[in-house]
Structure formats: structure tokens, C-alpha cells
Amino acid sequence: MQKKIRWIALLMALVLSLGITACAAEAQTGFSDIPADAWYGEAVDFAKAQELMRGVSETRFAPEETFSRAQLATVLYRIAGEPAVAGDDGFSDTAPNDWYASAVLWAAQSGVVNGVGGGRFAPNDPVTQEQLAVMLWRMKGQPIASEAADASPYAAQAVTWARENGLAFDGFSPKQPAIRSQVAVMLQGYLSLKDEAAITLTVAGQPLSVQWAENSSVDALRALLQKGDITLDLSDYGGFEKGAPLPETLPENNEQMQTDAGDIILYQGRQFVIYYDQNSYSLTPLGKITGISKEDLRALLGAGNVAATLSLAKMQTQAEKKTLVAYFSATGNTRPLAKTAAALLGADLYEIVPQTPYTSADLNYSDHETRATREQHDDAARPAIGGELPDFSRYDTVILAHPIWWGQAPKILYTFLESGDFSGKTLTTFCTSGSSGVGSSAENLKKSAPGASWLESRRFAAGASETEIQNWLESIGLLK
Ligand SMILES: Cc1cc2nc3c(=O)[nH]c(=O)nc-3n(C[C@H](O)[C@H](O)[C@H](O)COP(=O)(O)O)c2cc1C
Secondary structure, three states: OHHHHHHHHHHHHHHHHOOOOOOOOOOOOOOOOOOOOOOOHHHHHHHHHOOOOOOOOOOOOOOOOEOEHHHHHHHHHHHOOOOOOOOOOOOOOOOOOOOOHHHHHHHHHOOOOOOOEOOEOOOOOEOEHHHHHHHHHHHOOOEOOOOOOOOOHHHHHHHHHHHHOOOOOOOOOOOOEOEHHHHHHHHHHHHOOOOOOOEEEEEOOEEEEEEEOOOHHHHHHHHHHOOOOEEEEEEEEOOOEEEEEOOOOOOOOOEEEEEOOOEEEEEOOOEEEEEOOOEEEEEEEEEEEEOOOHHHHHHHHOOOOEEEEEEEOOEOOHHHHOEEEEEOOOOOOHHHHHHHHHHHHOOEEEEOOEOOOOOOOOOOOOOOOOHHHHHHOOOOOOOOEOOOOOOHHHOOEEEEEEEOEOOEOOHHHHHHHOOOOOOOOEEEEEEEOOOOOOOOHHHHHHOOOOOOEEOOOEEEOOOOOHHHHHHHHHHOOOOO
16 A cells, blocks of 8 residues: 555656646646636546546546545545455445445445444445545544644544645535545545654644645754654744744755744744744744634743744554454344444444354253353353454453343353453443343453453443443543
8 A cells, every 4th residue: 555655656746846736737637527727627637547536427527526435435445555355344334245345344444434423334425524534634544633623523633634734625614525626636635645744833732733834944853853852942032933942953944034923933043933923034934833813822822931842743553542342242232232332432343253153042041951041150161252353452442242141241251351461451341131230240251351440331221322322431431
């Protein structure tokens, strides 16, 4: 995947170096519904040339039409190089023989999509602008960004990231559907991103959005930050700026500037300066603070000295973030609840499948000689799990979901816990039952996962609503 993306980026660089810039390009789309001077024409050319998007016919691109979530998953899968996939995507509204099945499965397994809640992927819904941003942001490794106030919580960082990195077009409106021309523009923006870490700036403890300049001074600052974060004690100067010397001198790219509030400047190669008012001088632009008013910036900088920290954005790696919902469901009551919990949390879903399936005779609890009943009354019983176990190291939180059998978790849950090392992880359980509560089921499972910390368990009736599950997840602090 990296290879393909790099290749595309190289091609882009070549195209740009030949002087065919966004403004100068005359769109070559060949689509009759795209004016030659359309602002998105070059992006459509690009998407077509890279075989990411086709027209809706030989002659029409339909730039104003919406794009479905399934179509987007397919495009992203193409960008990823269409790796082979196997397994279940965990969504109730997709099927293995759908035309987009492999793409959605890849997207779900790689954490690029989490579904729309309620265990659904909503393949035919139009993708919104923030959903598009969030999927691209996840593909990029979820670089940390400040939260955009106009986006949904799950997309708040992604939207800022898209804006700061030039993916968002003029008039980007997070909750509106993305139309096809906008999808092409964002895909082009994504594929022309340089593979470099963003610089984050925190002033007085508040992370700020910065549009960094593209010059050798910023490149040198980024290189300097590879060695570690830099905290500066900015002091006031002239009633219009606050600054402090950097630990090393950076190359200058001076130009005559009329500064304004939010400008970040390098002065004489060494002084890092944030302007909160106007000045005119020969200076090196480093960047511009965005998304904060002049008044708020002044208030944040305060009257005296203020601390500013520069660092390289850390990627939220999969391992840092992931939650697993692992469930066992013999008669199907627990399964939809586990899917709902996973969708609410954006968690991975794993089904604990017994190597030898339970027949209905095995489950007949009025007969004390049946398999399930015998196992439940045998302390040593550890029914084997069929198929592969998840990579436990990827998760820091694991939710176990299971039915109650004879007042306890089925013994296969013990098999599962004893197959991995859960020390240091956060665990909890929920169960479904005819009428029994959690009872001692969670307490007994704890013995099979030494060193884990446990959150309070909950029993649900079969068919419990999404709201009930959400309330529980909120009550134990897994959902905010
Ligand atoms: C062998 C067996 C024992 C059961 N024991 C209990 C029990 O002790 N208390 C109870 O309320 N329900 C009991 N049930 C009912 C299940 O807990 C309930 O139907 C559950 O929702 C099934 O979940 P599933 O469909 O995901 O397997 C038992 C079911 C079976 C098959």
C-alpha cells in the first residue's frame, strides 16, 4: 500500500514540477458535464487517471451527485492496494456476495470504518463530508489534531486534520453529504500529502490549529523536533508579539511582511514569535494559527510570559486505542448486543466459535446429562475454540459477552481468557439470560485473567435496546 501511495505521490510531484498547477490546469476529463474551468476539474482528472473514480457513464461524471458509503469503501480499498481479506465484517446490513463486500470487510478489519451504530454499515447512505475526512484520517494513522467544533465528536479531530492539511475544500461543511466532485478533491488532497509528521503547538496548555508554511525553515523546525519537544517561555515585545529563542538557529526565508494576529514568525533565524497584532518587517513566515479569534488569542497569550510547546504529532497507534468485543452466543441472543456494543465503541468484534458446535440437544438444560450442563458442572471443562484467536496485544480493553448457563459464563469463556495474557488490560463482561442476573459469573471469570482490572458487569434481556447498552457503557466510562 505504502508503495502504491508513494508512487502516486511521486507522479503528483512530477506533474506539479512540470508546472501543471491546480489553477493553471485545463481539465482533460472528457466528461461533458464538467466545465473546462471547473475548480475541481483537475481532481476529477486525477481520480480518473488513478482509476479511483469513474464517470456515471462514458460522458458524464455527475459532479453534483452524492457518493455512497459503499462506493467510498471501494475507492479506499483500491488506494490500499486491495489486499486479500477473510472473515466477517460484523455488520448486519452487508452480505458476503455484495459487490463491495471485500472493500467493507477490509475497511472494517483495518479500522477505517466502524459502521453507523446499531451494527449497521449503511452501505447505500450518502457519505458525509466528515465521514470522508474520518476515513482518510484513519488511513493516515489518526494524527492528533484539535477538535473542530462544527463536527460530530467522532470526526472532530479528523475535520481539523483535513482542514490543516489542505484536504478540505472551500465551504467544507462536516455534516453535509459529500458530492462526487468534492470526493475527488479530497482524494487528490489525501494522495498528495507528504508522509511527514505534523507539528503541534500548545500555548498555555491549549492545543492550537496551525497552518504551517512550506519552506526550509519549517522543515528544519520539524527536524529539530525529532530530537524532542521544545518548550519556550514566550515574553512580550512591542505590544504586538510574544517570542523566545529556539535552541538552534534555523534557515531564514525572509520576506517583507505585514503581520497580523495569529502569524507565527521566525526572526533572525532564531527567535520563535507569535503575533497578536500588526507589524511590518522582513521576517520568515512559519505558519498561521487558525480557528481562534484575535481577542481569544490575546486572552490566551495573556499579559506576561506564556509557555508554548512545540512537538511532533504523535500517531494514535492501533495498539493505543483498541477495544475488542469478544462474544459467545449459542442461540443468537447475545450476538446482536455484542455487535451494538462494538459499533457504539468503534471496537473490533470477535466471535468465540466452539470447535465442536453446540447442537440443540447439547443445550437442553432440562436434561442434566447434556453437554452444556455437564460442562457447566465440571470445573475443569475447557471446550476448545475453533479458528484463530485475536491478537490480544492489539487491545487494551476487552468486553466479553456471553449467555448465562446455570448461573455462570459458559466454560468456553474460561478457555478464551486462559488463551491470552490480559494483565494490565481493562476487562468487563455483559451477559444475556432468561432471568438470572450477573450473579457470581464475572467474579468467577476474573480468576482466569490475573492482573486485569475489571469494570462492573451488566445483564441484559435478549433484545435489549441500543440505548440500554449505551447507558451501561457510559456508566462504566467506556463511552463519553
Ligand atoms: C444450558 C443453558 C443453561 C441456561 N441457564 C440459565 C440460567 O441459569 N439462568 C437464566 O436466566 N437463563 C439460563 N439460560 C438461558 C440463556 O441464558 C438465555 O437464553 C441467553 O439469552 C442465551 O444467549 P445466546 O442466545 O446468546 O446463547 C440457559 C440456557 C442454556 C442453553
